[in-house]
Amino acid sequence: MFRKIFDLQYKMLEKYPFLRPLKPLVDAGDNFFYGTPHTTKEKPYIREGIDIKRFMIMVLFAVLPAAIASVYFYGQRAILVILTSYIVGGLTEVVFCIVRKEEITEGFLITGILYPLILPPTIPLWMISVGIFFGVIFGKEVFGGTGKNPFNAALVARCFLYIAFPLYMTGGAFVEPYPNSISVENYKPVFQGLGGFTSHRGLLSHEKKNGKYEAVSEATPLAKAKELRLKLAEEGSTQEDYKKYMEYVKKTIPNLLWGYRSGSMGETCSVLLILGGIALMVMKVANWRTILSTIAGGAICAFFFYDAHCLADRLYLVAFSLLSGGFLFGAIFMTTDPVTGPVTQAGRYFYGFAIGCIALVIRRFSGYAEGIMFAILLMNIFAALIDEIVIMVRYRGVKK
Amino acid sequence: MSICCAKGFRGGYLFKNIQGIPKANVEEMKIPKYVVIPFAQGFGEQTIPLVKAGDSVKAGQIIGKGSEGISTPVHSSVNGTVREIREVEYKGKKILAAILDASASQDIVLLEGAKQDLFKLNKESISRLLYMSGVSSLGATGLPTLEKSSALEIEKVKCLIVCALETQPFAMPTGLVYESKISAISMGIQALQRFYQDVPVYIGVSSKDKKFAQSLENALAQSKGIAIKFLSPKYPQELPEILTESLTGICVPDGQKPDAIGAVVLDIADTIAVYEALSAGKPVIEKWISLGGKGYKENKILKVRVGTPVSEIAEQFARRDTETRFLLGDPLTGDMAENMQLTPIGRDIKSTSCIEDDKTRHFLAFLQPGFRSDSNSKTFVSSFLPFGKKLDTNLHGEHRPCIQCAYCEDICPRPLYPHLLHKYCSHGMAEEAKGIRLHACIECGLCSYVCPSKISIMNDIQKGKEELKKEL
Ligand code: SF4
Ligand code: SF4
Numbered sequence: 001m002f003r004k005i006f007d008l009q010y011k012m013l014e015k016y017p018f019l020r021p022l023k024p025l026v027d028a029g030d031n032f033f034y035g036t037p038h039t040t041k042e043k044p045y046i047r048e049g050i051d052i053k054r055f056m057i058m059v060l061f062a063v064l065p066a067a068i069a070s071v072y073f074y075g076q077r078a079i080l081v082i083l084t085s086y087i088v089g090g091l092t093e094v095v096f097c098i099v100r101k102e103e104i105t106e107g108f109l110i111t112g113i114l115y116p117l118i119l120p121p122t123i124p125l126w127m128i129s130v131g132i133f134f135g136v137i138f139g140k141e142v143f144g145g146t147g148k149n150p151f152n153a154a155l156v157a158r159c160f161l162y163i164a165f166p167l168y169m170t171g172g173a174f175v176e177p178y179p180n181s182i183s184v185e186n187y188k189p190v191f192q193g194l195g196g197f198t199s200h201r202g203l204l205s206h207e208k209k210n211g212k213y214e215a216v217s218e219a220t221p222l223a224k225a226k227e228l229r230l231k232l233a234e235e236g237s238t239q240e241d242y243k244k245y246m247e248y249v250k251k252t253i254p255n256l257l258w259g260y261r262s263g264s265m266g267e268t269c270s271v272l273l274i275l276g277g278i279a280l281m282v283m284k285v286a287n288w289r290t291i292l293s294t295i296a297g298g299a300i301c302a303f304f305f306y307d308a309h310c311l312a313d314r315l316y317l318v319a320f321s322l323l324s325g326g327f328l329f330g331a332i333f334m335t336t337d338p339v340t341g342p343v344t345q346a347g348r349y350f351y352g353f354a355i356g357c358i359a360l361v362i363r364r365f366s367g368y369a370e371g372i373m374f375a376i377l378l379m380n381i382f383a384a385l386i387d388e389i390v391i392m393v394r395y396r397g398v399k400k
Numbered sequence: 401m402s403i404c405c406a407k408g409f410r411g412g413y414l415f416k417n418i419q420g421i422p423k424a425n426v427e428e429m430k431i432p433k434y435v436v437i438p439f440a441q442g443f444g445e446q447t448i449p450l451v452k453a454g455d456s457v458k459a460g461q462i463i464g465k466g467s468e469g470i471s472t473p474v475h476s477s478v479n480g481t482v483r484e485i486r487e488v489e490y491k492g493k494k495i496l497a498a499i500l501d502a503s504a505s506q507d508i509v510l511l512e513g514a515k516q517d518l519f520k521l522n523k524e525s526i527s528r529l530l531y532m533s534g535v536s537s538l539g540a541t542g543l544p545t546l547e548k549s550s551a552l553e554i555e556k557v558k559c560l561i562v563c564a565l566e567t568q569p570f571a572m573p574t575g576l577v578y579e580s581k582i583s584a585i586s587m588g589i590q591a592l593q594r595f596y597q598d599v600p601v602y603i604g605v606s607s608k609d610k611k612f613a614q615s616l617e618n619a620l621a622q623s624k625g626i627a628i629k630f631l632s633p634k635y636p637q638e639l640p641e642i643l644t645e646s647l648t649g650i651c652v653p654d655g656q657k658p659d660a661i662g663a664v665v666l667d668i669a670d671t672i673a674v675y676e677a678l679s680a681g682k683p684v685i686e687k688w689i690s691l692g693g694k695g696y697k698e699n700k701i702l703k704v705r706v707g708t709p710v711s712e713i714a715e716q717f718a719r720r721d722t723e724t725r726f727l728l729g730d731p732l733t734g735d736m737a738e739n740m741q742l743t744p745i746g747r748d749i750k751s752t753s754c755i756e757d758d759k760t761r762h763f764l765a766f767l768q769p770g771f772r773s774d775s776n777s778k779t780f781v782s783s784f785l786p787f788g789k790k791l792d793t794n795l796h797g798e799h800r801p802c803i804q805c806a807y808c809e810d811i812c813p814r815p816l817y818p819h820l821l822h823k824y825c826s827h828g829m830a831e832e833a834k835g836i837r838l839h840a841c842i843e844c845g846l847c848s849y850v851c852p853s854k855i856s857i858m859n860d861i862q863k864g865k866e867e868l869k870k871e872l
Contacts, residue, residue, distance in 0.1 A: 033763060035764075035765030035796065036795050038798075039793040039794055039795060040793050041856075042858075043733070043734075043848070043858060044731060044732040044734075044845035044848055044849055045734070046569070046731045046755065046791045046793065046849060047849060047854060048776060048796065049770055049780055050796070051796055051798065051800075051852050051853075052798070052853055053765075053766035053797065054765075054766040054779055054797075054852070055805065103800075105801075107803075147800065147801030147803050147804075283778045283779045284777045284807075285777060285779065338805045338806070343806065344809070345806055345810070348806075391817070391820075394815070398836070
């Protein structure tokens, strides 16, 4: 049955020459549903089973729990947001492929879902469209499509929004999750109900007439912690302030783990992110070197950057740093984008470690509350340089 | 003497639960109607034909001998007449070959001067027997004799390496197959060791073949300087460069064969040929080859005459109910036989593979659990369950640009970046590729096998090497 649809499409293409430019689209659909009939033409004559589609789909599967969690915490609006991203971004990609007469590749499957998950839940739909449009064009297509892009398209899109519409990307844009989702008591999660699954709060637009959001604005834990810490640094801070700070940190960690916190849509539930990350590492789809070195870099920097009175407090702060904000999401799904990272395995250690460090430096010493996005984009630039150095060191003394 | 485990090598891939592994039973194939004898088999250049069309020949008779450079005589493997002498394609090269019409007679002309007690032979007669029987063309770079039969001179031999394992996807169970031949193997090895002035001998045995290694050790107990080592059965352990490094610990320089460090590398079957040549004067006109892959009706070991055209083998043993593809050698390094009627089993072939030519399209292939798919990544159910895995010629995906997943880097047995080599070589920058050790590639084919973008990396590398050769 399904097969017939494609056969019909091919027939149409033959019949009406003006439809011919659409061939990549039909090809892509055909290949998507029915694997390839091609056989090997060059040595070796056997090839293993994995292909790019499966490779990408596995990332999709790994991030899916986080996507579902975003619906749970922020309502059905999240579905709409993801769909918008897929449709607008997908169309952009398809148009480019048709113009360039290239095959449509699978890379967008991933960008399309990672991008909305790193946005605040209140983001207007038109803004998502503008962002992904910009991201796909300037993050990917101008460089020649998937496989040649030096920057992570999803992050380029977010960065663009961050700079162009800062009001919608920071501070008040973050809202509380549904109160009837999860609460944490005694470090254990307690399910309160169906959360956002049954609610369509602010489905099309989150803004009410007077410019207020429908939900309660809530600063992200990172921003709050930063505020408390800055107060500590002021003159005349007391032991009380320190206690308050540590108490907040300790109280928030379980929430960070189970997802009841304000933040970008997909970053909330750390447990699901970690599970996804482990699955990816076991399947060898994501490179464990990058993930673990990013986390190591972040942990070591956090350990030395945040002053505390005793070791236990320091460790709490480290855990807080790793779990809060987009750090885990970035480390697991963004740094491991193989195209934008270094191409050498040794380089991946440096790359990840540097991302972890830079993210923490930005968090600690700059005005921004979160730094993982800039850290990854920055290291995207240096990935090629890292490779150059690794190769130089490894092949020194090899005659040309 | 004791058996120890040799050091492993980086990368490589362990083929597990592959369907179509040959069983240990050996079957003799009838003498074919005609044979194709290329004038260069194994190591060495093309020899000068000594026969012409219409001549009658005997099995074991030398029909080609001598050349400008390194060469070893070539024998007729059947009794019959020469039909014609023409050019054929063999292992990717065009060379002259004799087409012989065969009769059914089994007689073989044996060489003179062989002694049942092969340790009584003197150096000159061993050398002559090895050379005249064709044994000296076997092994990675030939066996050095007093004649010009190998890249290595006889005085420069530093060690002898015997490969007693197979690690390719359709690896034969070496231990079971050669169990009955242990005395021939051990005598062959001992004779060779003596011939090369008591050089050390290393025998690499798969760590799964414990029993075989034990019996080999018992048989060789009296000799000194023979080390049997267990090797992990990870592909490409059996390729000469890797084998030499694992067993001796000395690296083979980039782009060179083990002879560069004075190592003579032999397959275990070659040691039997040595024994038979020295003790009975038998030339290399028979060969044990393995039939691997689901394209065969039955997977086993076949005893064939050298020169048997592969079309005969395919006709008798390949499946008829499906399209198959025949490969000369193992599926990763083997060549496709373009013209099956004129492609022979040479004396240096030890395996053939016949795999299904799978052109079917699978609905939503990338979502299927994949019970029968083999993969380096663990994205298939088969990675976690012991199902027999199938290898076929389907690409299992579309060509895509490289996404730098580094699977190829992880799997490469040499310290290389195959994706970078591919990038340079496919853009005509072979000079650059030289700087990242293009010549260290030993063409094992694993990188192309694992690439999810279905890039023929090895093919690009080979092209790059050829380009460099042309420039010289
Ligand atoms: S396996 Fe293929 S896609 Fe992956 S890095 Fe190597 S060449 Fe690129
Ligand atoms: S680059 Fe050469 S040695 Fe490395 S995996 Fe590929 S074919 Fe094998």
